Amino acid sequence: MTAGPAARGQGRTALGYLAPALLVLGALLAYPVYQLVVISLFDYGQEQVSGGAPLEFLGAGNYEELLGSARFWEVLAQTVGFAAVCVVTTLVVGAALAVLATRVRPWARMCLFLAALGAWATPAVAGSTIWLFLFDANFGLVNHLLGLDGFSWTYGKWTAFGLVAAQVVWCSFPFVMITLYAGIRAIPGEVLEAAALDGASTWRTARSVVLPLLRPILVVVTIQSVIWDFKVFTQIYVMTGGGGIAGQNLVLNVFAYQQAFAASEYGLGAAIGVVMTVVLLAVTLFYLRALRRSGEEL
Amino acid sequence: MSVDTAVPAPARVERRPVKRTGGSGRGVAEVVTVVVAGVVAFPLFWMVLTAFKPEDEIISAQPRPWTLRPTFDSFVRALTVQNFGRYFVNSVVVALAVVVLSMAIAFLAAAALTRFRFKGRTTMLIMLLVVQMVPVEALTVPLFFLMRSVGQSVPAFGLNHLGSLVLVHLAFSLPFSIWMLRGFVAAVPVELEEAATLDGASRFGFLWRVLFPLVAPGLVATSVLSFIHAWNDFLFAKTFIISAAENQTLPLALQVFVKPDQNDWGAIMAGSTLMTIPVLVFFVFVQRRLVSGLAGAVKG
Numbered sequence: 001m002t003a004g005p006a007a008r009g010q011g012r013t014a015l016g017y018l019a020p021a022l023l024v025l026g027a028l029l030a031y032p033v034y035q036l037v038v039i040s041l042f043d044y045g046q047e048q049v050s051g052g053a054p055l056e057f058l059g060a061g062n063y064e065e066l067l068g069s070a071r072f073w074e075v076l077a078q079t080v081g082f083a084a085v086c087v088v089t090t091l092v093v094g095a096a097l098a099v100l101a102t103r104v105r106p107w108a109r110m111c112l113f114l115a116a117l118g119a120w121a122t123p124a125v126a127g128s129t130i131w132l133f134l135f136d137a138n139f140g141l142v143n144h145l146l147g148l149d150g151f152s153w154t155y156g157k158w159t160a161f162g163l164v165a166a167q168v169v170w171c172s173f174p175f176v177m178i179t180l181y182a183g184i185r186a187i188p189g190e191v192l193e194a195a196a197l198d199g200a201s202t203w204r205t206a207r208s209v210v211l212p213l214l215r216p217i218l219v220v221v222t223i224q225s226v227i228w229d230f231k232v233f234t235q236i237y238v239m240t241g242g243g244g245i246a247g248q249n250l251v252l253n254v255f256a257y258q259q260a261f262a263a264s265e266y267g268l269g270a271a272i273g274v275v276m277t278v279v280l281l282a283v284t285l286f287y288l289r290a291l292r293r294s295g296e297e298l
Numbered sequence: 299m300s301v302d303t304a305v306p307a308p309a310r311v312e313r314r315p316v317k318r319t320g321g322s323g324r325g326v327a328e329v330v331t332v333v334v335a336g337v338v339a340f341p342l343f344w345m346v347l348t349a350f351k352p353e354d355e356i357i358s359a360q361p362r363p364w365t366l367r368p369t370f371d372s373f374v375r376a377l378t379v380q381n382f383g384r385y386f387v388n389s390v391v392v393a394l395a396v397v398v399l400s401m402a403i404a405f406l407a408a409a410a411l412t413r414f415r416f417k418g419r420t421t422m423l424i425m426l427l428v429v430q431m432v433p434v435e436a437l438t439v440p441l442f443f444l445m446r447s448v449g450q451s452v453p454a455f456g457l458n459h460l461g462s463l464v465l466v467h468l469a470f471s472l473p474f475s476i477w478m479l480r481g482f483v484a485a486v487p488v489e490l491e492e493a494a495t496l497d498g499a500s501r502f503g504f505l506w507r508v509l510f511p512l513v514a515p516g517l518v519a520t521s522v523l524s525f526i527h528a529w530n531d532f533l534f535a536k537t538f539i540i541s542a543a544e545n546q547t548l549p550l551a552l553q554v555f556v557k558p559d560q561n562d563w564g565a566i567m568a569g570s571t572l573m574t575i576p577v578l579v580f581f582v583f584v585q586r587r588l589v590s591g592l593a594g595a596v597k598g
Contacts, residue, residue: 100331
């Protein structure tokens with residue numbers, strides 16, 4: 001147990017240490033979340049903001065409008081599909097490269113890690129524009145190499161999504177790779193030696209020894225990836241110019257932003273935000289529960 | 299990821315349990331590794347190359363992976379047309395303020411959450427995980443109104459001021475920082491605290507003179523992520539800094555060269571290069587710490 005020397009008034013000291021964090025989180029995270037819910041219950045548009053019209057309480061009105069529109073369901077399905085593809089690809093690429101990194105000499109590993117750190121460190125805005133330029137219809141290197149002069153990747157819905165997904169995987173696999181690599185390295189050598197002495201094959205060792213030991217790390221990495229990829233904003237916004245032609249590449253996050261700030265429908269935008277949070281919470285809880293059922297503790 | 303186990307993870311990472319596989323198998327693996335590294339690094343190479351290419355080579359239908367006439371024209375355009383220097387300083391100020399404040403606050407909170415037992419401790423830990431799921435972008439709406447009213451009493455933290463950006467990024471980086479630092483604090487043996495107390499150290503003395511230096515590697519790893527978070531922000535800068543162009547940050551400055559008809563790719567790439575370099579330097583500098591830091595966080 002990590003509790004320090006037992007002392008009376010521990011709670012008070014702890015509270016003292018926690019106070020700054022609680023203050024900041026309460027004022028700038030908890031309160032805005034509460035406000036988000038409140039705003040989502042009102043008809044909150046440009047007139048209301050400027051004080052030109054009285055606030056009108058709608059109750060679930062914004063949510064009804066949202067759930068009743070085909071547009072919302074389409075964007076939701078796109079968001080889930082896009083996030084799923086990104087998460088799975090990121091995990092597979094990250095895990096494969098982490099294993100690869102354990103099998104090569106330090107100089108090769110150094111190359112890989114430096115490249116990965118570069119991709120990770122690249123700001124999302126810069127990364128998005130670089131990829132756009134590489135895939136530019138007229139001046140892009142990719143089209144030149146593939147002989148596709150004039151082909152626009154961002155024009156078609158699926159090519160645009162694919163391009164953004166590739167960029168997202170590019171900048172998010174390093175986190176998975178480095179974390180898993182550190183996890184593999186942290187497995188005590190004796191454990192692997194014991195497995196080898198018992199005559200276990202490499203594959204068998206990986207499946208029965210390494211994988212169970214890595215499970216907690218895999219859980220963290222998966223949850224983080226789900227959280228990040230479900231909320232992708234900058235890449236879609238920059239690469240598809242705010243959601244693509246006629247909004248064909250919208251994901252929930254960008255959709256909420258457009259509704260709130262471009263269409264000045266703050267109430268509706270807030271409602272989308274609430275729905276997103278609920279979906280994300282549900283997915284994570286479902287995942288954690290499935291893990292617990294299979295005997296894993298958080 | 300049990301809430302209570304204390305694994306001295308950072309120390310363990312130094313070990314090398316990997317089986318030695320010699321011969322051609324390793325050779326193939328190394329070739330694959332280098333090729334992958336090349337592909338991953340290629341977009342960055344292309345960014346820097348484009349930044350140094352003359353205009354006519356950039357908008358050419360025959361892009362070449364080299365240039366014989368490197369020039370600083372694009373950098374000059376990026377720096378002069380857009381007052382990049384000013385935006386650069388703004389971004390640095392915001393990111394550093396966020397790092398310093400969030401490390402101090404997160405360190406105290408992490409110490410409280412690992413070293414003390416009190417009611418609601420587990421709830422608080424779970425809440426810290428849950429708040430990371432709230433899409434911060436969705437909070438732009440309430441935060442926009444919050445900052446507007448804050449600005450009426452304290453202008454420095456209101457809309458159009460850098461203070462508003464520091465505040466929101468501080469709030470967003472705290473949950474993750476606390477969660478991550480917790481693992482590092484937990485890795486410090488309780489006996490050390492007992493020994494320090496016997497030697498007459500006050501609680502705060504222990505925190506500052508014993509715990510802080512031991513947790514420093516974790517602080518470094520965590521601060522990188524906070525720094526990047528604040529440095530990369532596009533959305534809040536776009537939403538909060540509406541009319542004060544002099545308080546704009548880098549990610550938005552870049553967008554100015556994106557035009558519907560003809561992007562100024564040279565300037566965009568030069569700007570991107572300037573924006574990426576500080577983070578890259580920071581990253582390479584703390585690379586080792588980061589690897590052990592992440593291991594510490596996930597094992598804690």
